[in-house]
Amino acid sequence: MNSSFLLSASTLCRREIVRFLRDRSRIFSAVGTPLIFWLFLGSGVGKSFTAGPESGSYLEYYFPGTVVLILLFTSIFATISIIEDRKEGFLQAVLVAPIPRSSFVFGKLLGATALGLIQGILFVLLAPLVGFSWHIIPITIVMMALVAFSLTGLGYIIAWRLDSSQGFHAIMMTLLIPMWLLSGAVFPASNASFWMKALITVNPLTYGLAAVRWAMYGSSAAAAMGLPPVTLSLAVTITFGAIVFLASLVMTRRPT
Amino acid sequence: MNKEAAVQVLNLTHDYGSRRALSNVSFEVQRGEIFALLGPNGGGKTTLFKILSTALIPKDGTAKIVGFDIRTQANEVRSRIGVVFQNPSLDKKLTVLENLRYHGQLYGLRGKTLADRVNEMMERLMIADRAASRVETLSGGLARRVELAKGLLHRPEVLILDEPSVGLDPGARRDLWLYLQKLREKENVTVLVTTHLIDEGDRSDHVLILNLGQVVAFGTPESLKKEIGGDVIAISTKEPEKLSAAIREKFSIEPTVLNGSLRVEKQQGHTFISHIVDAFPDLIDSVSLSRPTLEDVFIARTGHRFWEDQ
Numbered sequence: 001m002n003s004s005f006l007l008s009a010s011t012l013c014r015r016e017i018v019r020f021l022r023d024r025s026r027i028f029s030a031v032g033t034p035l036i037f038w039l040f041l042g043s044g045v046g047k048s049f050t051a052g053p054e055s056g057s058y059l060e061y062y063f064p065g066t067v068v069l070i071l072l073f074t075s076i077f078a079t080i081s082i083i084e085d086r087k088e089g090f091l092q093a094v095l096v097a098p099i100p101r102s103s104f105v106f107g108k109l110l111g112a113t114a115l116g117l118i119q120g121i122l123f124v125l126l127a128p129l130v131g132f133s134w135h136i137i138p139i140t141i142v143m144m145a146l147v148a149f150s151l152t153g154l155g156y157i158i159a160w161r162l163d164s165s166q167g168f169h170a171i172m173m174t175l176l177i178p179m180w181l182l183s184g185a186v187f188p189a190s191n192a193s194f195w196m197k198a199l200i201t202v203n204p205l206t207y208g209l210a211a212v213r214w215a216m217y218g219s220s221a222a223a224a225m226g227l228p229p230v231t232l233s234l235a236v237t238i239t240f241g242a243i244v245f246l247a248s249l250v251m252t253r254r255p256t
Numbered sequence: 257m258n259k260e261a262a263v264q265v266l267n268l269t270h271d272y273g274s275r276r277a278l279s280n281v282s283f284e285v286q287r288g289e290i291f292a293l294l295g296p297n298g299g300g301k302t303t304l305f306k307i308l309s310t311a312l313i314p315k316d317g318t319a320k321i322v323g324f325d326i327r328t329q330a331n332e333v334r335s336r337i338g339v340v341f342q343n344p345s346l347d348k349k350l351t352v353l354e355n356l357r358y359h360g361q362l363y364g365l366r367g368k369t370l371a372d373r374v375n376e377m378m379e380r381l382m383i384a385d386r387a388a389s390r391v392e393t394l395s396g397g398l399a400r401r402v403e404l405a406k407g408l409l410h411r412p413e414v415l416i417l418d419e420p421s422v423g424l425d426p427g428a429r430r431d432l433w434l435y436l437q438k439l440r441e442k443e444n445v446t447v448l449v450t451t452h453l454i455d456e457g458d459r460s461d462h463v464l465i466l467n468l469g470q471v472v473a474f475g476t477p478e479s480l481k482k483e484i485g486g487d488v489i490a491i492s493t494k495e496p497e498k499l500s501a502a503i504r505e506k507f508s509i510e511p512t513v514l515n516g517s518l519r520v521e522k523q524q525g526h527t528f529i530s531h532i533v534d535a536f537p538d539l540i541d542s543v544s545l546s547r548p549t550l551e552d553v554f555i556a557r558t559g560h561r562f563w564e565d566q
Contacts, residue, residue: 004364007361007364007366008361008362011358011361011362012358012362014358015347015350015354015358018349018350018354019347019349019350022349023349088344088347088348089341089343089344089345089346090345090346090347092311092341092343092345093339093341093345093359093406094362095311096309096310096311096334096337096339097334097359097362097363098331098332098334098335098362098363098364099362100331254310254311254312254313254330255311255312255313
């Protein structure tokens with residue numbers, strides 16, 4: 001990595017953050033919606049829920065799921081900005097600047113990851129309210145960063161080819177939200193039927209969410225919940241992030 | 257600075273699917289000149305612009321900019337060209353200053369050099385008082401000046417502009433061209449501009465006229481206009497075919513029939529007008545005489561008007 005790569009990637013990353021901070025409605029929708037879901041769904045389902053013999057409240061079970069939903073919303077909305085960049089013309093200038101395309105991809109993904117992470121962190125600071133310890137916060141943030149990066153990469157490869165943000169919303173509702181629903185965010189895999197279990201097992205986000213749960217619950221409690229092992233969860237999340245990153249790079253090559 | 261041409265285009269060919277956009281186009285642009293790529297929309301200008309600005313890889317042929325190949329040395333080319341797009345390329349949510357600063361960083365500028373260049377460009381293009389304004393609040397003319405400041409920030413040797421005066425009012429257009437001329441004279445920057453406006457071709461040192469992806473004419477505006485034999489006479493008539501045949505028979509010249517009127521190129525046009533009006537008073541509705549323009553060159557070479565396909 002040379003200095004021009006880092007300078008251009010950090011420039012593009014900073015631009016994402018500046019733009020985001022200027023757009024109050026985006027800040028509200030990315031944290032506000034999951035927060036409302038968490039409060040209403042968590043309190044509504046209440047005691048009718050059980051995830052195992054030692055399971056706590058549903059507000060607690062659903063907390064890591066909400067963290068991942070915030071990451072999903074923010075990271076993915078940040079990658080929609082590629083469609084705007086293309087439409088509004090900013091992208092054309094970046095693509096003829098003397099920078100490697102990889103630094104554009106990296107800057108974009110890093111910026112979007114940072115946005116997801118900032119908002120995820122704001123929410124995770126509420127974790128002690130539902131019984132999690134303060135100490136779990138730093139390791140949780142590390143896991144969140146991995147999940148945010150891989151979701152951002154996924155958003156990038158979807159957004160790169162699209163020319164309207166409506167198209168993106170359609171994909172979001174039919175692919176990304178179900179992916180989140182079937183990750184163990186809302187209900188545990190252990191209670192699901194066979195075919196649901198199969199979908200949950202092949203869903204890469206299952207492992208991202210599991211990594212966040214491992215960080216928040218600690219190994220013994222997480223093992224009792226029937227989650228995939230921590231090493232597998234990390235391996236799948238990192239591999240998935242690497243694959244979507246490479247795919248983003250390949251897609252961003254100069255057209256002929 | 258080496259002696260090579262600023263831009264060398266070598267047998268460029270490009271198509272989008274089955275539609276041919278450029279067909280074996282070759283030309284050279286010398287250093288320090290204003291060079292216009294003139295043609296109707298769909299003529300291939302924008303494809304050529306995209307290829308020269310390294311946004312698109314051509315199907316065949318290549319181009320060199322200050323000696324660097326756009327296919328194999330894209331980054332060397334990129335750091336030496338300034339690109340001004342037809343559609344805005346500024347980030348509307350950012351201020352003028354932020355746009356320029358970020359752009360400079362993408363071109364490897366930083367620290368004091370960057371700050372000095374940004375200030376210098378804002379002074380020169382008279383946008384310094386709007387440094388803190390978001391781009392979305394600027395008028396079209398001001399935004400175009402910011403685009404130009406951005407394109408020149410890294411001191412490119414060649415400035416490539418795609419239809420830079422589209423959407424500008426006449427005053428802003430004149431300012432833009434005065435600035436381009438100053439840039440060429442004071443800093444020897446080569447300016448390559450695509451345009452569909454005849455008078456912008458006239459303001460350039462050399463013009464390349466493109467139609468349907470092919471070069472139809474190339475030269476200085478004066479030399480091209482000289483090729484037209486003298487004056488251009490346009491005759492409007494209700495019976496173009498009949499009048500055309502009559503003129504051919506009596507004066508042994510071949511008029512061009514265009515959209516129901518006739519065009520004749522002739523030395524001493526004013527005396528010729530009195531002859532034909534005397535000869536066919538009943539067939540002629542009106543006659544006009546003009547000095548040849550680049551549009552006449554276009555018509556002479558392609559047999560149709562500049563705007564016909566619009």
